[in-house]
Amino acid sequence: MSPKTACFLVIGNEVLSGRTRDSNTQTLAHALNAQGIILSEVRVIPDIPQRIIDAVTECRARFDMVFTSGGIGPTHDDITTACVAEAFGVALRCHQESYDALNALFPEEAFNQARQKMAWLPEGSTPIKNTVSTAPGFSIGNVHVMAGVPSIFRAMVQWLVPQLEAGAPLTMCSWHAFNVYEGTFAEALTTLQGDFKTIDLGSYPFARDDKHGVALVAKGYDSHAVQEAGRALKSLLTQIGVTPISGEPAP
Amino acid sequence: MSPKTACFLVIGNEVLSGRTRDSNTQTLAHALNAQGIILSEVRVIPDIPQRIIDAVTECRARFDMVFTSGGIGPTHDDITTACVAEAFGVALRCHQESYDALNALFPEEAFNQARQKMAWLPEGSTPIKNTVSTAPGFSIGNVHVMAGVPSIFRAMVQWLVPQLEAGAPLTMCSWHAFNVYEGTFAEALTTLQGDFKTIDLGSYPFARDDKHGVALVAKGYDSHAVQEAGRALKSLLTQIGVTPISGEPAP
Structure with a gap:
């Protein structure tokens, strides 16, 4: 059985501008090595909708699985969730369990529309647990969407990757x-x-x-x-x- | 005048395996920002000839310029130069000035075939100066091929990027x-x-x-x-x- 291949899409202007030095690649690589999955390509792309949609569409066809980091928070530049939904041709729907968990986290006046947005996931996706700050990532098809903040990314990887089909470890x-x-x-x-x-x-x-x-x-x-x-x-x-x-x- | 776009191809299994955390992206990003060139995408790809040839061919058409790091040393896994030559459909030829500089660096018995290889550049390319360890990078068309070792990469970027056509700095x-x-x-x-x-x-x-x-x-x-x-x-x-x-x- 040949090992499965993975592509990692780092979505974020902050890496391309040199503001941030990516550390999530190394976190993901180590977890995939242990699981016997080959990290076969990494792409860093900007927060531009068409670029995200095109990269998700191309890479989910070319590789056995795709992981993404970045762009799932509450601000205007957090567009990854909407772009992945578009790449899959599905709508966003409120994920009740995630909504309730976020609702419980904030005083009522602070649980505004921007924060509620983090509970809206693409139809047909399943949430990826966020033990650090509650707002979930999600898996849809062979695409796994996670946060960019390294501590949250690491927690999501540690929760998700051991659940994926394993090959011989590297x-x-x-x-x-x-x-x-x-x-x-x-x-x-x-x-x-x-x-x-x-x-x-x-x-x-x-x-x-x-x-x-x-x-x-x-x-x-x-x-x-x-x-x-x-x-x-x-x-x-x-x-x-x-x-x-x-x-x-x-x- | 809209700023020119650049793609950076990091060629190296060592980043994909998590062995090395890439730092060259940040070095290049800062130099390009100062020159008014947008780093629009980064791809990390493995040391597999067809993957390198395909990435160079695709990216040099999609972006105004392409930079690469890695794979120009003397060992068997240093295949970038040959792949870039293939992507441009040209042969390698011995670059006399680089050959003489390397020849002067080593005692005669140590200037073996593996080291001589570093003086063979694609036809039509111009060398990128390496002030650290002599073996040059090169530019061919809109593709600039540099070393992966961070200190050498930095020296090559500092020599090359200020010579490129400038836009308004970021x-x-x-x-x-x-x-x-x-x-x-x-x-x-x-x-x-x-x-x-x-x-x-x-x-x-x-x-x-x-x-x-x-x-x-x-x-x-x-x-x-x-x-x-x-x-x-x-x-x-x-x-x-x-x-x-x-x-x-x-x-």
């Missing part, structure tokens, strides 16, 4: 070494990749403060083969005369 | 306040957005440690209107009884 094994350049071992690594065809071997140079080096990573869905490839990466570093250190370099 | 003005929820002012903000049609007003809730609040951002290419919108955002916060603080909340 496993990784890594080694790094200082004072080595990729060019020194690139040819040997190409040979090694040929020996481990089911495993992805990656080479990632790093430079931090005055230190530089390379991290070598073996990644795949066959944990036994990943361990073997990891041992081979360690030998490769030893053979070129540098000291292999287990795991990733400290950030 | 300006921003922001205020934030603690202990306020978006729902309290969402309707007033909608009204305000109607008053400032050329300006993007954004509302961004934050929650860090035990503190929560909202940042309000006005963003646009007319710096005078941005300042006016900023003053209106400040008044909005004052009117709902919280203290507006200039700028973004501390990270």
